[in-house]
Amino acid sequence: MKFDLLGTLLVGASPPAAGGERHQVLFQPSFHSESLLTVELLPDATTVHLRVFTDSLWGALAGNADLRDARSPAELAELVALVLPPHSDHSAVLGSESVAQLRHDLARDLPGLSVPDDRRGCDGIGLRVAVTTADAPPARFEAWSPDAGLPAHAYFATLHRLATEVLDDPARTALEQLHGYLDLGPPLRDRGGSPRRLQIFSRLSSSEERVLGDFFFSAGDDEPVVVDMRNFEGMGTMLYPLFRWFSERPGPTLWVASKFARRQLREVGIPDAQLHHELADALLHLATLAASPSSRNPPTARRPRPAAQSPATRRGR
Numbered sequence: 001m002k003f004d005l006l007g008t009l010l011v012g013a014s015p016p017a018a019g020g021e022r023h024q025v026l027f028q029p030s031f032h033s034e035s036l037l038t039v040e041l042l043p044d045a046t047t048v049h050l051r052v053f054t055d056s057l058w059g060a061l062a063g064n065a066d067l068r069d070a071r072s073p074a075e076l077a078e079l080v081a082l083v084l085p086p087h088s089d090h091s092a093v094l095g096s097e098s099v100a101q102l103r104h105d106l107a108r109d110l111p112g113l114s115v116p117d118d119r120r121g122c123d124g125i126g127l128r129v130a131v132t133t134a135d136a137p138p139a140r141f142e143a144w145s146p147d148a149g150l151p152a153h154a155y156f157a158t159l160h161r162l163a164t165e166v167l168d169d170p171a172r173t174a175l176e177q178l179h180g181y182l183d184l185g186p187p188l189r190d191r192g193g194s195p196r197r198l199q200i201f202s203r204l205s206s207s208e209e210r211v212l213g214d215f216f217f218s219a220g221d222d223e224p225v226v227v228d229m230r231n232f233e234g235m236g237t238m239l240y241p242l243f244r245w246f247s248e249r250p251g252p253t254l255w256v257a258s259k260f261a262r263r264q265l266r267e268v269g270i271p272d273a274q275l276h277h278e279l280a281d282a283l284l285h286l287a288t289l290a291a292s293p294s295s296r297n298p299p300t301a302r303r304p305r306p307a308a309q310s311p312a313t314r315r316g317r
Helices: 005-010 057-061 074-081 096-114 153-166 170-181 206-217 237-247 261-266 281-293 311-316
Strands: 021-028 035-042 045-053 087-094 125-133 136-144 188-192 196-200 202-204 226-230 232-235 253-257
Touching: 005 021, 005 057, 005 074, 005 125, 005 136, 021 170, 035 096, 035 153, 045 153, 045 170, 057 074, 074 087, 087 096, 087 170, 087 206, 096 136, 096 153, 096 253, 136 253, 153 170, 153 206, 170 202, 188 206, 226 261, 226 281, 232 261
Parallel strands: 196 226, 202 232, 226 253
Antiparallel strands: 021 035, 021 125, 035 045, 045 087, 125 136, 188 196
16 A cells, blocks of 8 residues: 555644645655645745655654554644654744735645646656645645656745745755756755855756856956855756866866765866865955955956857867
8 A cells, every 4th residue: 555655754743724725745765864844824924834854754753663553643733743864944034915826826826736637657746735724634746857848847846945935045945956856947046145145955967058158247247256056956067167167267266065966066177275065164265365466466357258169069068
């Protein structure tokens, strides 16, 4: 019999208050930890909560004989609480001004979950959904790696965008790991600020070469830039020329790199002196460079934007 992982987690949960609705999504990515997103809409507020598991949730619950032998929902709920793997919790509360728009967006997107889709696979993400109101049992849905063109995609994109906007940095790290699974576009963000902070996370594919070139070209040649790659997981070597082009800009450029990013940036040819583990260290380093008399050079002419690889070159990579 198929084990209902989300249903097991929700056993014993009280319904939302009158007039409220609760949206819960269990993310089960193939190569990252599971997480449970709960968005509760009440008339006067919206609560967003993300629970990120650091060990396998499936492994902890699906094979547990005590859970299968539980004699009541209350006993099952107690047992689940005892055997949950380690996790972290992240929450935010939004005011009443956000509720109406979010209700509208979710009501618009929810019907897409009912469109039949029998796709399944091994390398992707399973999505288990429960939508609960005060006066009805949970409505349940399932989806698999929803591409941007599929009807189910909009619902997950709306919830992911909301959580990314309001939750803290550790939660955003987990959400960034889900970005590629959910087909949410190139994993690039311009955080702005001074110095300019450009963020690259998750994985880059060769199909994103042009948008990556535009992203790099958006920064002026002379302005100080920190490239934040702390949550980066890899790229193809055909993108190396773009990184090399950007690293050779006249303005000071530092990189905050994950283990994967550090290895690939070294292969690009970026010296260790420009690589940092922590964002704060990179910002301090940039401040030191900005205070150096040698950094106060006149502006340089704008370099030509990097050329895209030819299709023939792509096939060779």
